[in-house]
Amino acid sequence: MNDLEFSTDKSRLDLDLIAGYLRNESYWAKDRAPEKIRKSIENSLCVGAYRDGRQIGFARVVSDYATVYYLADIFIIPELQQKGIGHLLMNYLDSIEELKGLRGILTTQTAHSFYEKFGYGRDNDIVQRRIMVR
Numbered sequence: 363m364n365d366l367e368f369s370t371d372k373s374r375l376d377l378d379l380i381a382g383y384l385r386n387e388s389y390w391a392k393d394r395a396p397e398k399i400r401k402s403i404e405n406s407l408c409v410g411a412y413r414d415g416r417q418i419g420f421a422r423v424v425s426d427y428a429t430v431y432y433l434a435d436i437f438i439i440p441e442l443q444q445k446g447i448g449h450l451l452m453n454y455l456d457s458i459e460e461l462k463g464l465r466g467i468l469t470t471q472t473a474h475s476f477y478e479k480f481g482y483g484r485d486n487d488i489v490q491r492r493i494m495v496r
Contacts, residue, residue: 366447367412368454375403375410376417383420383437389471391435402435407460411438411451418442419451427460433468452480 381399384391391399402422411419419438425431433455438447455461468482 365413366450368451369410369412370407370458371410372403372408374412374417375408375420377403379417379439380420380435383439384435387440388435388437390469406434407458409451409454409458411447411454413442419447421451421455423455423458423461425461425464427464430465430467431461433466436468448476449479452477456480 377400380403381396384394384399385396405424407423407425409421409423410417421436422434423431424434436448436451438451466482468477470477474484
């Protein structure tokens with residue numbers, strides 16, 4: 363995977379690829395309008411994963427940069443999933459200085475064992491007693 367590159371440069375992001383994946387491939391953002399996707403990117407720390415200059419993955423981080431961050435919209439394009447790129451993307455996220463020492467939160471329906479490898483865990487007390495959604 364020597365041809366992989368990760369970048370927080372938003373000018374490199376392929377907005378069509380990101381919106382296409384979120385609307386057509388994800389279970390969590392199928393109804394998200396393209397303009398909302400663009401606005402969420404504008405207001406977040408974003409990481410693009412690139413292979414030979416072509417975007418192949420994405421992650422978005424929402425944070426106050428003091429106490430907590432929320433990891434969202436993370437994906438690798440379908441044809442390159444299960445090849446270790448997601449692990450490398452998570453390792454890159456862990457290396458971002460502004461996120462070190464903050465409490466990370468994410469939600470998933472299907473990838474618990476994947477995220478547990480990076481220190482995320484299920485906290486039933488928080489989920490069942492503290493988190494409220496509007």
